[in-house]
Amino acid sequence: MRKLLVTGGAGFIGSNFVHHVVANTDDHVTVLDKLTYAGNRESLASLPTDRVELVVGDIADAELVDRLFADVDAVVHYAAESHNDNSLHDPRPFLDTNIIGTYTLLEAARKHDRRFHHISTDEVYGDLELDDPARFTETTPYNPSSPYSSTKAGSDLLVRAWVRSFGVRATISNCSNNYGPYQHVEKFIPRQITNVIRGIRPKLYGKGENVRDWIHADDHSSAVLTILEKGATGETYLIGADGEKDNKTVVELILQMMGQPADAYEHVTDRAGHDLRYAIDSTRLRTELGWTPRYQDFEAGLAATIEWYRDNEDWWAPAKDGVEAFYASKGQ
Numbered sequence: 001m002r003k004l005l006v007t008g009g010a011g012f013i014g015s016n017f018v019h020h021v022v023a024n025t026d027d028h029v030t031v032l033d034k035l036t037y038a039g040n041r042e043s044l045a046s047l048p049t050d051r052v053e054l055v056v057g058d059i060a061d062a063e064l065v066d067r068l069f070a071d072v073d074a075v076v077h078y079a080a081e082s083h084n085d086n087s088l089h090d091p092r093p094f095l096d097t098n099i100i101g102t103y104t105l106l107e108a109a110r111k112h113d114r115r116f117h118h119i120s121t122d123e124v125y126g127d128l129e130l131d132d133p134a135r136f137t138e139t140t141p142y143n144p145s146s147p148y149s150s151t152k153a154g155s156d157l158l159v160r161a162w163v164r165s166f167g168v169r170a171t172i173s174n175c176s177n178n179y180g181p182y183q184h185v186e187k188f189i190p191r192q193i194t195n196v197i198r199g200i201r202p203k204l205y206g207k208g209e210n211v212r213d214w215i216h217a218d219d220h221s222s223a224v225l226t227i228l229e230k231g232a233t234g235e236t237y238l239i240g241a242d243g244e245k246d247n248k249t250v251v252e253l254i255l256q257m258m259g260q261p262a263d264a265y266e267h268v269t270d271r272a273g274h275d276l277r278y279a280i281d282s283t284r285l286r287t288e289l290g291w292t293p294r295y296q297d298f299e300a301g302l303a304a305t306i307e308w309y310r311d312n313e314d315w316w317a318p319a320k321d322g323v324e325a326f327y328a329s330k331g332q
């Protein structure tokens with residue numbers, strides 16, 4: 001049995017990881033989460049209290065972080081400000097959490113010599129043209145577009161520097177767009193599912209031609225556990241499940257699966273600097289560490305996700321009106 005510290009474990013992907021760890025290992029998990037608007041203790045409420053403990057606090061609180069690192073074997077770092085649209089409106093919290101927060105954790109990993117896994121995104125590589133056959137690999141140069149992705153890129157570079165300069169035992173993974181249960185209604189897929197449930201027409205930015213490479217959050221979790229166990233210190237692994245789809249196709253699928261006409265959506269103001277296409281080549285993770293995704297069928301995973309939002313209105317309803325009011329104020 002290991003003792004894991006999971007930062008951001010009350011958020012979307014972090015909470016999916018904690019569920020995955022409880023179901024697939026004997027590990028004990030301490031979650032460190034600030035419970036910002038994006039964190040929700042209800043996402044962990046069904047888990048056994050002898051396996052999972054929630055500590056409410058900030059990853060930039062050096063004293064608290066120091067105390068928690070002293071008592072664990074390994075750290076998986078999910079905590080972040082994660083939404084591109086918010087970063088265009090108010091970048092400051094992205095610097096505080098993604099940069100200073102990550103720095104604070106790295107200093108504790110260095111002091112206590114703890115195994116550290118840093119969760120990052122494919123957005124650090126910028127975007128690809130729609131007609132470009134290329135996909136991102138571990139050697140693609142960094143070229144982030146938004147305040148969000150530039151702070152994630154900065155945090156990745158801090159991790160690399162702490163490995164090289166101080167010998168911190170860290171790995172990094174850069175994953176593509178996740179979907180699944182417990183995702184905040186500000187994000188694309190849950191926003192559109194909950195719009196349809198509420199009788200609001202889904203909102204597509206611009207023409208809807210932008211492509212995202214979708215992976216189920218549970219497959220992201222199995223990849224992270226694999227890297228934690230078998231990854232080589234100092235290395236980066238890209239995580240993806242060959243799930244490229246343009247946004248228009250995803251909205252049409254959601255509408256059809258929820259019994260609506262496929263064209264019952266609206267085009268709204270495009271995102272500033274909107275990345276065109278992300279695509280991940282996860283060959284390294286598959287061949288060197290033997291990982292394969294379980295959710296190969298996007299439509300089946302999407303149907304299960306729709307079902308989850310239908311069954312868990314109590315979980316998402318408190319955030320819905322505020323999110324829609326924010327988007328409406330931006331013409332989105």
Ligand code: NAD
Binds near residue numbers: 008040078079080121
């Ligand atoms: P999320 O916004 O749903 O969750 C973030 C969590 O971090 C929340 O629980 C929040 O309360 C917590 N948090 C924020 N600031 C904190 C602070 N200062 N101290 C402690 N906790 C804090 O985000 P997510 O979508 O689950 O993303 C998790 C991680 O995965 C992020 O690092 C993100 O960059 C990365 N990622 C996300 C995706 C995606 O598709 N969502 C894809 C690739 C990588």
Ligand code: TDX
Binds near residue numbers: 122177187189
């Ligand atoms: O209402 C919407 N309509 C729409 O067309 C919203 C909210 C989004 N979009 C578009 C923008 C993107 O092209 O859908 C796509 C997905 O948008 P988001 O869910 O905001 O995700 P994205 O910006 O691609 O970033 C996500 O994946 C990478 C996560 O939020 C990041 O944390 C992760 O790093």
